[in-house]
Amino acid sequence: MKLLIERLCAIVGADGVITSGAALATYESDASQDRGTPTVVVLPRSTAEVAAVVRTAHEQGLPIVPRGAGTGLSGGAVAVEGGVVLTTTRLNRIQRVDLANRIAVVEPGVVNAELTNRVAPHGLYYAPDPSSQPACTIGGNVAENAGGAHCLAHGVTTNHVLALEAVLIPSGQVVRVGGPAPDRPGYDLMGLLVGSEGTLAIVTEITVRLLVRAEGVATVLAAFDGVVPASEAVSAIIGQGIVPVALEMMDGMTTRAVAAGLLEDAGAVLLIECEGLREELDDKEGPLATVQAICRAHGARDLRIAFAAADRNALWKARKSARGALGTLAPNCYVHDGVVPRSKVPALMARIEAVAAEFGVPIATYLHAGDGNVHPNVLFDARRPAEAERAAAAGEAILRACLALGGVLSGEHGIGTEKQAYMSWALTGTDLRTQARVKLAFDPDERLNPHKLFPTPGFCGEVRGASRPPG
Ligand SMILES: Cc1cc2nc3c(=O)[nH]c(=O)nc-3n(C[C@H](O)[C@H](O)[C@H](O)COP(=O)(O)OP(=O)(O)OC[C@H]3O[C@@H](n4cnc5c(N)ncnc54)[C@H](O)[C@@H]3O)c2cc1C
Structure with missing residues (x-):
C-alpha cells in the first residue's frame, strides 16, 4: 500500500491522491444505492498521468474504476472490490471550440452544462441534456450513453460524439477512435466505447458535435386527469408526424411532489417543447398549434405555453427537479x-x-x-x-x-451493478459470451471496472433470480 501511494503521488502529486477514511467516503457511492470503499482515489490532470496510473495499478494487481461526477444511477462508478478509483474531475478543460465546423474538443471531466454555457454566445449548444447536467461530466455521459429530456428529436450522446481518445488497460497505451469526418475505415470502435460503462477503456478526450439554437422555441405544459389520456396524447402527437424536441410526462405523485402550487391536482402532466422558425410556431396550423389541439382533444384541462427563456425555464423547473423532490416523500x-x-x-x-x-x-x-x-x-x-x-x-x-412488452432494461442510466443480474433475462448465453469476448479483447485481466454490466461470474448467462435489496 505504501509503495502504491508513493508511486501515485509521484505521478499526480500528493494533492491528487486521497487515502484517508473521511475523504474516501465521498467516493464510496454514486447516486444509486450501492456502496464500495476504494483503496485509493486518484485525480490525474492529463492523459499521460492517466496512462501512468493505469500501469501502476496493473503492476500492483489492483482494479481500476473510472469515475466522473458520481451522479450515475446504476452503481457504475462504485469500487465493488476496492482498488483505484480514477476520478476525472481535474481533467476538466474545454480544449477547443471550432465554430466553423461546430465541434468542441473536451476533457472527460467537463461538466455537461458548462459546454453549452461556453458556446451559447455563439448561438450553439450541446444537445444531450441529462437532468443532472449541472453536475454530471461528459466522460460519464459517454460511458453511459446518457440521454435527456431534449434527446427525442436530436438523439442521445452517441449521436453527438465524433471522436474519442482513450487509455487502454493494462498497457496504458493511448488509442484514438472516430474523427471529424464520417465513415472511418475499420470496426466502429467509437460506437463500442460509447455506452460501455467504463469497462473497456478510460476516455480522456471527447470530440462532440454542437448544434445551432433554433430561432423560436415554445414549451407547452398540459395537465390531464391521468397517465392514460396523457399517454394517448403522446402517441397522437407522434402519430401526426410531429417530433417535438422534448416530450416528457410526470404522473400525479411526482407532480404533487414538485409542483409547489402548480397543477397539484393533476393526474399527469406533459411538457412538450417545439422548435422552429418563428413563423412556424405562430402558424395556426403548424406543429405547435396541432400539439395544443391534440392535448385538448385528449382531455387536457389546463394548458400553459411559454416562449421567453425565463418562462420556459419556470415550466421545466418542476420536471428537472423531479428526482430531488421525491426525496421529500x-x-x-x-x-x-x-x-x-x-x-x-x-x-x-x-x-x-x-x-x-x-x-x-x-x-x-x-x-x-x-x-x-x-x-x-x-x-x-x-x-x-x-x-x-x-x-x-x-x-x-x-x-x-x-x-x-418488447422493451429493454435500461434506456440511459446503464446496467452497472444494479441490473447486471437481469442481463440474462434479456440476452442469451451466446449473446453474453460474445460480449464477454469483446470485454476480454480490451481488458484481458478483467481489472477495469470489474463486476459491472454483466452477470458474474463469467458472463455465463445464469439467472440470479432472487431479488437483491438495494443498498
Ligand atoms: C438527479 C439526476 C438526474 C439524472 N438524469 C439523467 C437523465 O436525464 N439522463 C441520463 O442519461 N442520466 C441521468 N442521470 C444519471 C447520470 O447523471 C448519468 O448517467 C451521467 O452520465 C453520469 O455522469 P457522471 O459524470 O456522474 O458519471 P459517474 O457516475 O461518475 O460514472 C458513470 C459511469 O461512467 C464511467 N466513467 C466515468 N468517466 C469515465 C471515463 N472518463 N472513461 C470511461 N468511463 C468513465 C464510470 O466508470 C461509470 O461506469 C441522472 C442522475 C441524477 C442524480
Missing part, C-alpha cells in the same frame, strides 16, 4: 429506466400501478414519454429491511414487465 428512492415501445407506455403505466399495490410500496413515475423511457421511482425506507426487499422486488417486477 421517502428517505430512499430506487429508480429504474426501462424502455418500452411508445404505444406500450399506457400498459406499462398500468402495470406499475398494479406493482405498487402488489408490493405495498409507493411508486412515483416520470418519463421521457416520447421515446418510451420510463422512470418509476420506488420509494422506501432502507432502515426497514422488509421494505427494502419489497422495493427491490417491485423494481424487478417492473423490469420484467418492460421486457414482456
Whole structure:
C-alpha cells in the first residue's frame, strides 16, 4: 500500500491522491444505492498521468474504476472490490471550440452544462441534456450513453460524439477512435466505447458535435386527469408526424411532489417543447398549434405555453427537479429506466400501478414519454429491511414487465451493478459470451471496472433470480 501511494503521488502529486477514511467516503457511492470503499482515489490532470496510473495499478494487481461526477444511477462508478478509483474531475478543460465546423474538443471531466454555457454566445449548444447536467461530466455521459429530456428529436450522446481518445488497460497505451469526418475505415470502435460503462477503456478526450439554437422555441405544459389520456396524447402527437424536441410526462405523485402550487391536482402532466422558425410556431396550423389541439382533444384541462427563456425555464423547473423532490416523500428512492415501445407506455403505466399495490410500496413515475423511457421511482425506507426487499422486488417486477412488452432494461442510466443480474433475462448465453469476448479483447485481466454490466461470474448467462435489496 505504501509503495502504491508513493508511486501515485509521484505521478499526480500528493494533492491528487486521497487515502484517508473521511475523504474516501465521498467516493464510496454514486447516486444509486450501492456502496464500495476504494483503496485509493486518484485525480490525474492529463492523459499521460492517466496512462501512468493505469500501469501502476496493473503492476500492483489492483482494479481500476473510472469515475466522473458520481451522479450515475446504476452503481457504475462504485469500487465493488476496492482498488483505484480514477476520478476525472481535474481533467476538466474545454480544449477547443471550432465554430466553423461546430465541434468542441473536451476533457472527460467537463461538466455537461458548462459546454453549452461556453458556446451559447455563439448561438450553439450541446444537445444531450441529462437532468443532472449541472453536475454530471461528459466522460460519464459517454460511458453511459446518457440521454435527456431534449434527446427525442436530436438523439442521445452517441449521436453527438465524433471522436474519442482513450487509455487502454493494462498497457496504458493511448488509442484514438472516430474523427471529424464520417465513415472511418475499420470496426466502429467509437460506437463500442460509447455506452460501455467504463469497462473497456478510460476516455480522456471527447470530440462532440454542437448544434445551432433554433430561432423560436415554445414549451407547452398540459395537465390531464391521468397517465392514460396523457399517454394517448403522446402517441397522437407522434402519430401526426410531429417530433417535438422534448416530450416528457410526470404522473400525479411526482407532480404533487414538485409542483409547489402548480397543477397539484393533476393526474399527469406533459411538457412538450417545439422548435422552429418563428413563423412556424405562430402558424395556426403548424406543429405547435396541432400539439395544443391534440392535448385538448385528449382531455387536457389546463394548458400553459411559454416562449421567453425565463418562462420556459419556470415550466421545466418542476420536471428537472423531479428526482430531488421525491426525496421529500421517502428517505430512499430506487429508480429504474426501462424502455418500452411508445404505444406500450399506457400498459406499462398500468402495470406499475398494479406493482405498487402488489408490493405495498409507493411508486412515483416520470418519463421521457416520447421515446418510451420510463422512470418509476420506488420509494422506501432502507432502515426497514422488509421494505427494502419489497422495493427491490417491485423494481424487478417492473423490469420484467418492460421486457414482456418488447422493451429493454435500461434506456440511459446503464446496467452497472444494479441490473447486471437481469442481463440474462434479456440476452442469451451466446449473446453474453460474445460480449464477454469483446470485454476480454480490451481488458484481458478483467481489472477495469470489474463486476459491472454483466452477470458474474463469467458472463455465463445464469439467472440470479432472487431479488437483491438495494443498498
Ligand atoms: C438527479 C439526476 C438526474 C439524472 N438524469 C439523467 C437523465 O436525464 N439522463 C441520463 O442519461 N442520466 C441521468 N442521470 C444519471 C447520470 O447523471 C448519468 O448517467 C451521467 O452520465 C453520469 O455522469 P457522471 O459524470 O456522474 O458519471 P459517474 O457516475 O461518475 O460514472 C458513470 C459511469 O461512467 C464511467 N466513467 C466515468 N468517466 C469515465 C471515463 N472518463 N472513461 C470511461 N468511463 C468513465 C464510470 O466508470 C461509470 O461506469 C441522472 C442522475 C441524477 C442524480
